[in-house]
Amino acid sequence: MSNYNFSAKFKHANIFSITLFLTSLILITFKGLNYGIDFKGGTLIELRSSNTEVTSIRNILKNLDLGDVNVKKFGRDGDFLIKVEEKGDNDNLIPKIKNSLSNNLNSEVNFRRVENVGPKVSAELLQSGVIAISLSLAAMLFYIWVRFEWQFSIGSIIALFHDVIITLGIFSLLSLEINLSIIAAVLTIVGYSMNDTVVIYDRIRENLGKFHKLNISDIANLSINETLARTIITSITTLLALFSIFILGGEILRGFSFAMILGVIIGTYSSIFVASPILKYFKVSYKTIEKEDERIVP
């Protein structure tokens, strides 16, 4: 078993966490999130055309007067991604763009992906994404409340907020696109981080019952150390899988796997340095769990 003194670093870690959390909140509020067409509405076209430059595509599209158009390289050479913001009255927008590119680019154009999301649908997708994340947080809160005590429940939820907000903060900082798959990643992060927290909480509860004389900081420290090997090994295997997707899984899964990689790292950190120290502030002791036992077993 490892024997690091985690509890000595709790204070510094807390300051670090709070700083990151607040910075992320500020970024999300003021810089905002870079919503993809799933949530903002608009049109996306992925195309493959060898011997073509971004500028030539841009110039052709400029003549169409489409408003806000974004053209960039996408993955390998010759692959491009075009994004056009929703203007409302572009009924024949897609065929217009396709024809114009097919006719004006010098080499053959292969339209690999075309997506168009109307303003009503994108608003609904955003709404259901927010509901899904809120609901999953609520469900976790409830589950931990049933399985543990309320102090643990609050502690784990704070850790989850920490993970979700900081992950989104980093996405905001790097202007990475938020789309449906990022919502999926965030929800998986919620599940993963919770999983990690529960393992440590389980041990804390067990040790609270075993060692009445130790205070909560020492119990937390002991429990974190006891479970540390598992925490690290599971993070490693999960990260191995995720890096494999990130590097080999193609351009479409890149954002998703990047969010998950961030989430796993932040989630592992938060189980140790956020979820556990919080119990101290709630003055959790062996009495907390004893009371609970009395209530359950009449």
Added chain:
Amino acid sequence: MLNFSKINVLIIYLLFILITVFSFLNFQNENNQFIKKKINLGLDLQGGSYLLLEINSDNLVEEKIQSKVIPIKKLLKDNGINYKNFKIDKRKLILTIDDFEKFGLIFNSRKNNQVNPFIDNYRSHELEFKKIEKNQIEISFSKYGLLTINNSALKQSIEIVRRRIDDIGTKEPTILQRGEKRILVELPGLKDPERIKALLGKTAQLNFRLVTDNKEFGSDELISENGEKLNISKRIIMSGENLIDAQPSIQNQNNEPTVSFTLDRLGAQKFGRATTDNVGKRLAIVLDGEIVSAPNINEPITSGNGMISGNFTFQEATDLALLLRSGALPTPLLVVEERTVGPDLGEDSIKSGVTSLIVGFILVILFMIYKYKIFGLIANTALIANLLMLIGVLTILEATLTLPGIAGIILTVGMAVDANVLIFERIKEELKTEKSIIHAFDAGYLRAKITVLDANVTTLIAAVILFAFGSGPIKGFAITLGIGIITTLFTAYFLARHLTSLVVLNNKNKEIKI
């Protein structure tokens, strides 16, 4: 925890084999299938088009309320209620009446009420009225009346969308209702949905109306296909409802593509009478409010067969014939969401998905062997079993595999070993204090049980919520993640535990390191 009765072992392995067998069904020869079950590929993997269509029943409601004007006037007259200032205000009728009480009684009568029928399903009338001023009332459709109109329009639209798509002949289309106003259309293998979008975007309401200067029924000024301004009578001689068939054809004289149509008996009668009475006049063929052509009636057409020409290309004639055959949509359809993936991108996605799965899998396996040696092998056996069972369950459910779904499988690979890691680490701890190896293993499994369960339930909750709220590809991710958790629990707690027990019980007297 290490003792297994023979019957338990039998059940565990039978279940494993049974589910695993299903995973191999995916590799069957297409023509010679033992059981017809396999994992379907999502549109993002096999390529194809996804369209979400929305009906807008506002126009329909306007039409319907107009059709209530005459019955209501008649109802008032029959019951001796005087009215004035009757006007139509979009989707409402406004009028002033003298006997408010009496009107309410008759209007909301449940017995044989033809004007304002009582809808049994909803326990509500079709129409409702409210007093807006002293004697002025406003009649509009009730909430449930609107719902009835909407639902029947949606049902009818789905039927017609299906007919049009079947007629084009795409393979295995999916057409489903989504919510109260939407229709989901999935067209696997379709590379360019523009033609289908164009065909679904037309309501295809066809009318035959006379070109006239007579204002008796009112008239519309429309522009003909040659750019003439024509006054078209509002009276509809015959509509597309009476068509039983329409086919594209080539007119022999000048090789012009046309659409020839066949009418039902009623249509043939109507058409025959109108063309007999109006020889020499022009008949406008109006499609969705625009003139297709306005030919002269040279002679009466009583056969019930006719032809529409209008400077078509052959493609246009084919499409028009298709639209007329399939019938008119009750309301216009709007494409509110569209996603098309080309077949080569789908193939690339499968390739990169499978590559990353294999690489991720090998990395995890190597790491586990490095970390836990012989028990790493057990964990890896459980992992392979897990993967086979996961694919087996997906096959049994005939689930749809999407690109995020593949990511879910890879993630399951990474996270599945967690259960065994938790158990092995616990056993390691127990080995420090417990002298008997068997006891240590036993206690390790027992104590880790709750933690493993707790830890997995949390991820399962996330997967279930994602499944409920996610759409399309994301649902595929939720499915693989969720099923992956269940197969993980099974393989870790039954399969791996049994293998562990074999190793431990066969090496009772040797030292076991984990």
